[in-house]
Amino acid sequence: MQKLTTQRQAILDVINLSDKHWDADEVATALKERNNPIGIATVYRGLAALAELGLIESIQLADKKRYERASKDHHDHLVCQVCGMIEEFCKTEIERLQEIVAREHGFEIQDHQLLLFGICKSCKTGEK
Amino acid sequence: MQKLTTQRQAILDVINLSDKHWDADEVATALKERNNPIGIATVYRGLAALAELGLIESIQLADKKRYERASKDHHDHLVCQVCGMIEEFCKTEIERLQEIVAREHGFEIQDHQLLLFGICKSCKTGEK
DNA sequence: TTTAATATTGATAATGATTATCATTTGCCC
DNA sequence: GGGCAAATGATAATCATTATCAATATTAAA
Ligand SMILES: [Mn+2]
Ligand SMILES: [Mn+2]
Ligand SMILES: [Zn+2]
Ligand SMILES: [Zn+2]
Numbered sequence: 001m002q003k004l005t006t007q008r009q010a011i012l013d014v015i016n017l018s019d020k021h022w023d024a025d026e027v028a029t030a031l032k033e034r035n036n037p038i039g040i041a042t043v044y045r046g047l048a049a050l051a052e053l054g055l056i057e058s059i060q061l062a063d064k065k066r067y068e069r070a071s072k073d074h075h076d077h078l079v080c081q082v083c084g085m086i087e088e089f090c091k092t093e094i095e096r097l098q099e100i101v102a103r104e105h106g107f108e109i110q111d112h113q114l115l116l117f118g119i120c121k122s123c124k125t126g127e128k
Numbered sequence: 129m130q131k132l133t134t135q136r137q138a139i140l141d142v143i144n145l146s147d148k149h150w151d152a153d154e155v156a157t158a159l160k161e162r163n164n165p166i167g168i169a170t171v172y173r174g175l176a177a178l179a180e181l182g183l184i185e186s187i188q189l190a191d192k193k194r195y196e197r198a199s200k201d202h203h204d205h206l207v208c209q210v211c212g213m214i215e216e217f218c219k220t221e222i223e224r225l226q227e228i229v230a231r232e233h234g235f236e237i238q239d240h241q242l243l244l245f246g247i248c249k250s251c252k253t254g255e256k
Numbered sequence: 257t258t259t260a261a262t263a264t265t266g267a268t269a270a271t272g273a274t275t276a277t278c279a280t281t282t283g284c285c286c
Numbered sequence: 287g288g289g290c291a292a293a294t295g296a297t298a299a300t301c302a303t304t305a306t307c308a309a310t311a312t313t314a315a316a
Contacts, residue, residue, distance in 0.1 A: 005282085005293065024273080039295035044274065046293095060190045064273060078235050089229045094222055098244060101217045106249030107206050114242045116226060121234030131312085133264065152302080167266035172303065192302060 002049045007038050011046040015056050021066040021086050059113060076113070080120035087120065130177045135166050139174040143184050149194040149214050187241060204241070208248035215248065 004012075014030045015022055022030075028043045038046070047067050050056045056067045059077060066086075074095070078087040094114065102109045132140075142158045143150055150158075156171045166174070175195050178184045184195045187205060194214075202223070206215040222242065230237045 003283085003292070007294075041275080041296080042294055049293095062188045062193075078230070078233060080235075081238060087233060087235070089233065091225055091229055094225050097219055097222050097225075098242075101219055102206070102244060102246065105206060105215060105217065106252065107208075107215070107244065108247040108252055109244050110209060110246040112242070112244045114226075114240070116230060116235065116237050116240045118230065118238040119236040124234065124236055131263075133311090135265075169267080169304085170265055173264080 002053050004053070005046075007042050008046040008049055010034075010036050010038065011043060012050055012055055015050075015067055016069050016071070019069065019072075021059065021068045023064050023066050027067070059115075061115075076115070078116045078118070078120065080123055081117055082119055082123040085120050085122075130181050132181070132183075133174075135170050136174040136177055138162075138164050138166065139171060140178055140183055143178075143195055144197050144199070147197065147200075149187065149196045151192050151194050155195070187243075189243075204243070206244045206246070206248065208251055209245055210247055210251040213248050213250075 010031060011027055014027055014034070020026075024040065024043050024047060027047065028038065028040050031038050031043070047056070047058075047065075051058050051067065055070055057070050057072075058065055058067050061079070072088075073090060075088040075090045076094075078089060079085075080087075098109065098112055101107075138159060139155055142155055142162070148154075152168065152171050152175060155175065156166065156168050159166050159171070175184070175186075175193075179186050179195065183198055185198050185200075186193055186195050189207070200216075201218060203216040203218045204222075206217060207213075208215075226237065226240055229235075
């Protein structure tokens with residue numbers, strides 16, 4: 001159903017080369033800098049297709065969607081309200097409790113997103 | 129700093145009269161039906177002001193922000209991908225674990241949001 | 257009270273991320 | 287080597303939200 005075209009492969013390569021959480025525009029810019037410009041609409045569609053294929057992961061922030069490598073263990077995110085930094089954490093026990101909640105409600109979980117908003121360590125201490 | 133004007137009081141009244149999770153447009157429509165139309169920009173500003181004052185709560189969904197009464201215990205949400213229904217749940221243990229995660233990262237939590245996406249009970253069973 | 261500073265309102269324009277359109281191109285099956 | 291379905295890319299459209307700004311309302315001084 002979803003094909004891994006040349007453009008989509010290029011998008012995937014960009015995302016795989018770092019641990020960043022990319023938005024569509026950042027991906028398009030990175031592609032341009034690699035002398036492989038891809039239309040912004042194609043970037044949006046490519047990101048959606050790659051996520052669909054499970055080759056990348058996405059998180060939905062208030063303003064925009066961000067994508068990251070799928071080759072990491074499942075994790076959730078800490079978002080610094082000061083500098084925008086996105087940190088990651090794993091808490092298996094939380095995941096387990098989510099399943100229990102779902103069972104209690106007769107709800108079938110397909111996906112979830114836990115965001116912790118606040119102030120990161122470096123913004124709280126000496127700054128920078 | 130934020131004042132509870134007549135308009136904001138009217139917005140608050142609308143939200144307080146049900147357990148719904150309201151978006152700005154729904155609030156504006158409800159106000160119109162109550163023969164108390166309020167400019168949409170004022171509704172947006174009023175909702176932000178009321179949330180700032182802690183008189184209502186908000187959740188950020190992918191497409192839009194929704195507001196609800198603050199006179200409920202803290203809870204998180206189950207969102208049905210089929211019918212859009214939003215259910216609520218409380219899991220103190222999850223909240224506790226979030227604090228532990230934050231401590232481990234030297235992160236100061238100001239807010240958080242946990243969304244479980246999937247299929248609700250009624251959509252899974254008999255439907256309707 | 258009058259006056260002045262300040263905040264709010266509401267109509268409307270602007271913003272910004274994302275999606276829709278549509279003509280063109282590409283990749284495949286026969 | 288043509289036919290088809292999917293993908294591309296330029297661009298227009300969408301839609302929630304914010305910005306603008308003139309008109310009001312509120313409050314604090316004088
Ligand atoms: Mn991540
Ligand atoms: Mn709720
Ligand atoms: Zn920070
Ligand atoms: Zn449902």
